[in-house]
Amino acid sequence: MAQAGMRELLEKALAEEKDISPSDRMFFHNGEMYPTIICCPGTLKILDTFEARSDDVILVGYPKTGTNWVGQILVELEAASGKYDEKERKKRSMQQREKELSLFPYLEFGDPGKFERMKQLPSRRVIKTHLAPQRLPKSIFQKKAKILVLFRNPKDTAVSYLHFSNSMKLFPTQKTWDEFFSDFSSGKVPYGLYFNHIIEWNKYLDDKNVMFITYEEIKENAALGMKRMVDFFDFSVSEQEIQSIVDKTTFKAMKDRASETHGEIAKNLFRKGIVGDWKNIFSEDQNEEMDRKFEESVARTKLGMMLKYDEYCKC
Template identity: 70%
Template sequence: MAQKEIHEILDDKLAEVRKNASADKLFLYNGGLYPTMICCPETLKILDTFKARSDDVVLVAYPKTGDNWVGQILTELEVASGKYDEEERKRRQKNEKELALFPYLEFGDPEKFERLEKLPSRRIIKTHLRIQNIPKSVFQQKAKILVLLRNPKDTAVSYFHFAKGMNLTSSQKTWDEFFTDFINGEVPYGFYFDHIIEWNKYLDDKNVMFITYEEIKEDPVLGLKRIAEFFDFSVTDQDIQSIAEKTSFKAMKDRAPKTHGKVGETLFRKGLVGDWKNVFSEGQSEEMDKKFEEHAASTKLGKMLKYEVYCKN
């Protein structure tokens, strides 16, 4: 019997969670919250057994900062760069489909790491994990890491809708309640500003690149060129233009029913910059401003977020 694809697995799990409304939606592991729907303690316990390769393409992003979008961009760049012949292309597609790889390091069953070993290079590895939880081999092998950031107000709003749609929180939880959880780091993967603070230590690491959601939205072609150059993807300007069009929000949302099943309805909502203005109260906006000032404003990555441009009325 053929293995299910990831979106089919997620659809099944989502239906299961909705049927069992009283089940625990989150679990605590090593002081952090994780979604029961897609993570399990057994996998987290053996994360460090993951064997990174020096040519792995690693994407690190806090939830709802644009990782699904940028992950697809990386996949398209890798395919265009590979220039595989028809036989090799089919082999790679068959391998990935048969292995039913969960797209994030921390997702899925413990046996996934054995399946990861069988994947051909270059592998695209994604994770929401904080630095201290990322497998040590990623740094030991000097794999190149793309760190994706997004303005915290849009991140919070997108996270709220995602959490509701995926039943990561109670369906009765209001935006006001979620905002309180988010601002206090009581959501899966913790306090967003901690991620920003921690990655500041890697600013001078030549194997780490930082980019923002807003930067790519403003100029997708330039953003894709920067990413391609960092990972040494051999692509033409025509490839870049084609991928920018193929990975536009509208194009990905239109394909979502086929590529992501029912989960696509939650993953692809608006894809806008500045939607927070329709949701935040004045008090919430001021509270987020204060948190940003306290934790990230003075850091280089905090400045990269252009908070004054994207998070002020």
């Protein structure tokens, strides 16, 4: 259901993007860059008015680390955990759909009025965001809502980010790979430098309400990854239900349903969904530069080690 709001937002944005002048495609808020096509300055200005609930299911991930995929997994797990009978499920689905059509599932996307509308959503709400921890609404931490933080190896993240940015026309002009790599490596992209997100989340390693997981970990063993999510969020889901959700949320299964769930923007969201695609694009110099920056910034942190950089980012 939440996908409907996302679909409407992005389809409307794509239809209107030709009217946005190159100089207006990005804006800055608190020193960080955001794309005009999906974010609104007014929404970011009142972000702290968002009222979290203790049972909210929060998913945080830097752009193109897999939040669309893992977000759908969480929606499926929450629905299975609710154990609604078919009549109640349909009723709840209709109510949720009507409300979420005007919501948008990413916290910072859409218009400022969304936070009032979010108060009307039934629990448990599955909420996604690309924001770094220091930019999240304070109520999330005050209410002790549980946060799942998703990471992906930085090389695949960069490649996926380039394709999404160009297909969605986030920037004033189309970027070549070399241009985008330079921007990504220096943090001149929406949401800033990826390594800074890793550095900031290292401060929450001892927070029992924060769980860390990687895209690669879920790709290797989706059932095991889901069991970790189930335990963390206290979902009540059987082994059989987990396996059913594993099958329903494979990349192929989601891509096959993409036109139904995401409409015209599906082609911009579902590309390859594999690990290691960076090997087809990175030059030797770019490999060395990324390796050096990773080593200098986060390699020795606990989260940096959790990324298994040597396994996923070395030839």
